Amino acid sequence: xxxxxxxxxxxxxxxxxxxxxxxxxxxxxxxxxxxxxxxxxxxxxxxxxxxxxxxxxxxxxxxxxxxxxxxxxxxxxxxxxxxxxxxxxxxxxxxxxxxxxxxxxxxxxxxxxxxxxxxxxxxxxxxxxxxxxxxxxxxxxxxxxxxxxxxxxxxxxxxxxxxxxxxxxxxxxxxxxxxxxxxxxxxxxxxxxxxxxxxxxxxxxxxxxxxxxxxxxxxxxxxxxxxxxxxxxxxxxxxxxxxxxxxxxxxxxxxxxxxxxxxxxxxxxxxxxxxxxxxxxxxxxxxxxxxxxxxxxxxxxxxxxxxxxxxxxxxxxxxxxxxxxxxxxxxxxxxxxxxxxxxxxxxxxxxxxxxxxxxxxxxxxxxxxxxxxxxxxxxxxxxxxxxxxxxxxxxxxxxxxxxxxxxxxxxxxxxxxxxxxxxxxxxxxxxxxxxxxxxxxxxxxxxxxxxxxxxxxxxxxxxxxxxxxxxxxxxxxxxxxxxxxxxxxxxxxxxxxxxx
Amino acid sequence: xxxxxxxxxxxxxxxxxxxxxxxxxxxxxxxxxxxxxxxxxxxxxxxxxxxxxxxxxxxxxxxxxxxxxxxxxxxxxxxxxxxxxxxxxxxxxxxx
Numbered sequence: 001x002x003x004x005x006x007x008x009x010x011x012x013x014x015x016x017x018x019x020x021x022x023x024x025x026x027x028x029x030x031x032x033x034x035x036x037x038x039x040x041x042x043x044x045x046x047x048x049x050x051x052x053x054x055x056x057x058x059x060x061x062x063x064x065x066x067x068x069x070x071x072x073x074x075x076x077x078x079x080x081x082x083x084x085x086x087x088x089x090x091x092x093x094x095x096x097x098x099x100x101x102x103x104x105x106x107x108x109x110x111x112x113x114x115x116x117x118x119x120x121x122x123x124x125x126x127x128x129x130x131x132x133x134x135x136x137x138x139x140x141x142x143x144x145x146x147x148x149x150x151x152x153x154x155x156x157x158x159x160x161x162x163x164x165x166x167x168x169x170x171x172x173x174x175x176x177x178x179x180x181x182x183x184x185x186x187x188x189x190x191x192x193x194x195x196x197x198x199x200x201x202x203x204x205x206x207x208x209x210x211x212x213x214x215x216x217x218x219x220x221x222x223x224x225x226x227x228x229x230x231x232x233x234x235x236x237x238x239x240x241x242x243x244x245x246x247x248x249x250x251x252x253x254x255x256x257x258x259x260x261x262x263x264x265x266x267x268x269x270x271x272x273x274x275x276x277x278x279x280x281x282x283x284x285x286x287x288x289x290x291x292x293x294x295x296x297x298x299x300x301x302x303x304x305x306x307x308x309x310x311x312x313x314x315x316x317x318x319x320x321x322x323x324x325x326x327x328x329x330x331x332x333x334x335x336x337x338x339x340x341x342x343x344x345x346x347x348x349x350x351x352x353x354x355x356x357x358x359x360x361x362x363x364x365x366x367x368x369x370x371x372x373x374x375x376x377x378x379x380x381x382x383x384x385x386x387x388x389x390x391x392x393x394x395x396x397x398x399x400x401x402x403x404x405x406x407x408x409x410x411x412x413x414x415x416x417x418x419x420x421x422x423x424x425x426x427x428x429x430x431x432x433x434x435x436x437x438x439x440x441x442x443x444x445x446x447x448x449x450x451x452x453x454x455x456x457x458x459x460x461x462x463x464x465x466x467x468x469x470x471x472x473x474x475x476x477x478x479x480x481x482x483x484x485x486x487x488x489x490x491x492x493x494x495x496x497x498x499x500x
Numbered sequence: 501x502x503x504x505x506x507x508x509x510x511x512x513x514x515x516x517x518x519x520x521x522x523x524x525x526x527x528x529x530x531x532x533x534x535x536x537x538x539x540x541x542x543x544x545x546x547x548x549x550x551x552x553x554x555x556x557x558x559x560x561x562x563x564x565x566x567x568x569x570x571x572x573x574x575x576x577x578x579x580x581x582x583x584x585x586x587x588x589x590x591x592x593x594x595x596x
Contacts, residue, residue, distance in 0.1 A: 001556055098576050191556040205555045235555070235564035303539040314516060321517075323591050325580035340519035340593040352518060357532050358517040375540050375552035380545065382553060414531050415538060431556025460557065 006031035007161040008483065011070050011147045011218040014164055018063040018070070025058035025069030025113065032115070036162045039486055042143055044135050045157040046116045047076045054115035057108070065111030067225055072107060073163035075154050076117035076210060077124055079198040080104050083114075087121045087200050088132035091320050091327045091346025101198020102233065103167065103209055103226040110225035118153030118166060122348045123317065124174055124489055125204045126150050127420040130411045131350045137406070139182060140484035142448045145404040148178030154212045155182035159484055165213040165222055169199060171206045173399075173424025176436035179212050180399035180453020183438050183484070185470070186212045187219045188424075190460040191431035192237035195230035203312035204235075206305075206428040215480055216437060216471040220244035223463060239461060247464045248471040253287035255469060258392030261421055262298035266418055268401045275440030275452040276398050279473065283396070291392055296386040298426060300377050305425040306418055307361050307374035313351075314358025319347060330421055353414060382430045388458045394466050397423050399453035401435040403444075423455060433458045437470045438479040451479075505536045 001017065006028060009017070017023050033051055040046060054071060063069045074080055077087050079097035081104075086092040104114055121131035129137045129152025137152045139145040140160040147156040151168025155178035158166050168175040170188035179186025187210040194209050201207065211222035224245055229238040259280065264273070284290055322328035322342035329345055332338030347355070361370035388395060401422060410416045427434045439454035454473070458466035474480050509529045513520045520528065574587050583590035 019539050095580050098572055098579065192559070231564040235557070235559060237559070239559065297545070300542060301547060303542050306535065307539055307542075318517075322582060324577075324589055326582070328582035332592050334593055335594055336517065339517035343517060344519035344521075347518070349524070352520065352524065353528055353532060355518055356509055356512050356528055357535060360512045360532075360536075363512065363515060366506075370536075370539060370542075372552055373547060374539075375554060376547035376550040377542055377545060378553040379550050380547070382556070418535070429553075429556065485507050 003027065003031040004034070006444070007035040009164065009223055010214040011067070012215065014070055015067065019070060019108060021063070025061055025063065026055060029054055029058055029067060029071055029113070029115065032162070039160050039162050042486065043140055043156050043160045043162065044140050045118055045153040045160065046073070046160060047086060047088060047119050047134055047153070049116035051115060054113050058113050061111050061113060063111065066221060067107065068111030069113065070111065070164055071074045071115045072222070073116050073118050073157045073166035074104065074114045075120055075151050075166070075168045077120060077169055077200045078104065078167055080114050080117070083117060083118070085117070085200065086248060087123045088120045088134050089345070089346065089351070090133045091220065093327065095325055099198065102195035102230045104198065106226050111213065112225065118151070118157055120153055121150035122351050123200070123313070124150040124169055124171055125313070125350045125354055126327070127173065127177055127417050128405070128410065129153060129178070130407065131348060133348050136400060136407060139404045140486055141183060141450050142404065145406050145450070146181065148181030148404065150174040150178070151212060152178045155184055155186065155337065156177050158182070158184045158212050158214060160486060161483065165211060165218050167209055168212050169207055169209045170428065171203050172309060172428050173209050173284060174420040174457060176399050176424050176434055176453070177420065180437040180451070180455070181404040183451030183482070184212055184214060184215055185219050185438070186210065186268070186436045187223060188225065188427060188434045189227065189463060189465070190198040190433040192235055193227050193433065193463065194460060195233040195236045197230055197232040198277055203309040204316065205312060206309055209439050216467055216474050217245060217248060220248055220467050223467070232235070237461070242464050244464055244467050248468055249467045250472070251287065252283065252472050255288045256291055256392040257283055257288045257469070258291050258293035258388050258395045260293050260295045260298065260388070260395055260397060262295050263397035269403060269442065272398050272401060272403060272452050275442070276454060279439040279454050280396060282473065282477065286476060293388045293392060293395065295388060296358050297377065297380045297384050300382055301426040301429060302418060302422060304374040304377040304381065305421070305429055306357070307370050309380065310354045310358035310431070311362050311371050312358070314355045314362065317351065317355055350414070378429045381426050385426070385430045385432055387406070394469050395457040397455045397457070399455040403442040403450035403452060414462030427457050432460050433463045433466060435466050435470050436476055439473070441481060441482070505533050507532055507536055
């Protein structure tokens, strides 16, 4: 195989070549390095890359391991020992992680090679990656558009074949939504399925890390590696991890798919709606039973989510005080001046907004009205899902109401950006699992084709089922084989007047 | 802005130990006012007998063996410090 063709492979294909010793892990890294040199100036998915470190690990790896010799890109909110971990924030600009997160340790134990850290919305707060303090990442399908967020760098790298697979984190849709907008597969595991130890915390009751990959099988392979109990994360559940990859391939006859009526609202782009309708019809033809269901509290999910997520963020981000690590303001007059200016200089606008919002909803006099009420509504949302899952195996919906939007279109209006999460937030509140996979393309006015994502939601700890259902769709369609049109030489950097 | 939204961004910023410029204060006041106004819809629901969910998956009393193991050295722990000396973090003066 020509080295230049290697980066287009998926993880399963790459692993086969590595196992047959047709290529070495080092050759894989070199091929990836050339691809990144060629494409990265257009996409800007990475914040840091350390090939020397990756090569060192690659030379010791055992290619017979499940992910032996497979390079994996890592969202810059996950600690990789010795590498920067900036969360795309100025406050952590010079910070280096001192240890591997549990999921990195597990990836390495499975033979995978972390090699680079991907761009994101600062501290994972956003849905477009425009809140990065470093740079904008561009959607490989149309570089004037966002890749989604917050794991936009991970999604764009996988879509652009500058990563075979990546890790992201999902607090309210941050894996699934960029996967949808960039045309890749993304899994948000159930809360407690994957360890959070070594992740920089955003909202501790909502955060989960998971894979972004080119295929459902690849996502299952990464899930096999990262899932499971961790003595260092007491919220990580002590339950056996199935072999997700081996369990794929089940046929769908008799599977019951719920179509929540509240998820097929006005405001969905008609091209997205058409792709979803087609996907539902396709599932019907595969033998699945389509059942109308109701999640009556859906319209309250975003409000509940932003109260809870901001409250938890304001508490978690209190640790950035400029004492033991991170940015510190020069020559503070006193302690309050030290805190106030360190945080003013270190945090970007969206992070500041969430800290203010979160501090407010937790403050005396407003706690009951906002935070406590949001938690009660969270209970109602959980009950909605429990009732729906009594009758169906999984729920089916769009991942995002719109395809990738232009850079700058939504960044001035936080509420508009929050509404981008309308179909993804509730799963985090309920702790259930979800996957987004490509299900078609929206043809824009100028002829550009943008990917559309299909979301499947499953019961807590039922990743096996949604992976099976996603795999059956993927294997009987061709969407996942389409690659973005990046091979047109003569690239000119687009100008944008995005306000930051 | 709705009368029920009483957010005072300048005051909350002090509580959060976060300096804001005047411009930011004004901008956030308007933007977060709209977010809180949107959040008013949570009041439409009767939550009288509903228990609050602090976590998606309630787990209790998770313990592990209290076993010593190696962790960061003092030198490693100090490696990201903005200021350090003699194996210690140098912090801003806390008492006058």
